[in-house]
Amino acid sequence: MVNFVNMVDTPALAAHINNVLEDVSIPELPNHYRGKVRDNYDLPDGRRIIIATDRLSAFDRNLAAIPFKGQVLTQTARFWFEATRDVCPNHVIGYPDPNVVVCRRLSILPVEIIVRDYLAGSTATSILSLYKAGQREMYGVRLPDGLRENQKLPETIITPTTKASTGGHDEPLTPDEIMGRNLLTAAQWQRVSELALTLFARGREIAKERGLILVDTKYEFGFDEHGQIILADEIHTPDSSRYWFRGSYDTRFEAGERPDSFDKDFIRTWVVSRCDPYKDPIPEIPQEVILEAARVYISAFEAITQQTFDLPPAGTSVLERIRHNLADYFPSAGQTGTTGE
Template identity: 65%
Template sequence: MSDYLPLHEAVIPELPNYYRGKVRENYDLPDGRRILISTDRLSAFDRAIASIPLKGQVLTQTARYWFEHTADICPNHVLEYPDPNVVVGKRLEILPVEMVVRGYLAGTTGTSILTMYKQGRRDMYGMTLPDGLRDNQALPQPILTPTSKAFDGGHDEPLSPAQIVGSGLLTQAQWDELAAFSLALFARGQQKAQERGLILADTKYEFGLDADGHILLADEIHTPDSSRYWFAQSYPERFEAGGRPESFDKDFVRSWVVERCDPYTQDLPQIPQELIDQTSSVYVRAYETITGQAFDYPPPGEDPQARIRRNLAKYF
């Protein structure tokens, strides 16, 4: 993978209204379109810790596959793809609720149902889970575990549907529509993942309103960064043994850093190229496994920022 140059950033001065996200560069055009460029930045510990070659292309193209295979369920923001790392979409007013759908008792964060369940909680997100569930066990049916959408570095907070509507984050009609979209998208995701020998254990969706007030699916969908995928063949044996399900392990770099420093307070050590290349290979493998399509590698040594600049010249 060292033949491929990473895209650290994609700053194009000729494009208007620049906004830099953790991973994406964003530009808002005067006509209501937004240009989203996925860089190869790997964000962790509240900062970018490395650039993983091909990561941005993998995420953009994986989301493209899913946007195209779910457009019959829910309209999305996509208008065109002028470059492998770029999507041009409708500019949306992002709704302040992140729709997380879970099919299994899994997770590691403070808002995950497994974390809460192991703390002894059974009532969460406006529902009650039964006693006796085991780590990574399939739930009786997929459930919605929405969180507040954290803007400007805030933390996501778990919410119930009653809290969402009662606090005015969404209207009842908006909640009903988001809930229906999310469960239908997840069902399609699980179905197609199963065809590829995968289990889609959980995922998150982001929605926004267009200029006419219609709800559209935004951001990304069913990518290896927004979703938890497990390998179906090894899942039963690992579950019975109480082990962790086999997945696309992309955390080589994060784990290596944590073993060597406190990444929140100390300078990061030099990350070995071997680890970066290993992570890049996992992303490409994830794309090919999830979509069933061969990854379209760029020419070795190509400067991705120069290519993107050429492909976006028509928007200057």
């Protein structure tokens, strides 16, 4: 395992092993929707409250709950939203709590945009899985023969997929299919593609400054009430992106070894080595693996943002803190809340 920036002390982190946010049911808030990782509440005035839980989702199922994962995702995305707002407008209004973003409610595009710079991945729809199966034509892109696992691609590519419901599978799409099925118009697809590639280029540049490689990432976009395309969900987090350490990449690639990384591949790799996660029951993930995953997430936040992650006092209830910080948004408060800035 790689030495990370400001690695959190294991005993200190272990004190929080049972203080995880698995569910955020807040009866005072309206229109609850539970996603794979986030719980959402839609306010009557067109705003949305998105609460990042500690659930870890992969292989179309929830695998575990990782301490502080939701906070890491929210605050890492906050860093990136602020670092890219000159590239693309985003949905953020404010942050009333470390796990919470209040944002504009959008009509989310029915296509997920995945941008890739390397032949990598572990899911059934990843270009590495398809390439290993002998495919060279995928997502409307043709890849050359002779590429090696984790190799830099000849050029940055977009691999769009459908947006599956919870428990469903994302399916590969080509640009022709996107337009042929009227998921997006040609002009919308061109605009989304331009934004995604520009956002990725910005992310790649900043990651490089931090000694990291932004390998691939997922973007979600939506339309606002004026039809403008807005960046939504999250950006360049350890859940939506794959990062490798630049300093060791060349040596490990030449040796045929897996690049040093911090992302949810840590848990995915543990699971894949023990079962077929699409068919078999998932074995119970040991506490030490859960704690190591938490350390990976926290270290990712620190390396990406160059900020220190401070652990709260042991025994602090994440849910109670969130409820307290969202009290102004409860209808009984007589108002719809502040921006949370």
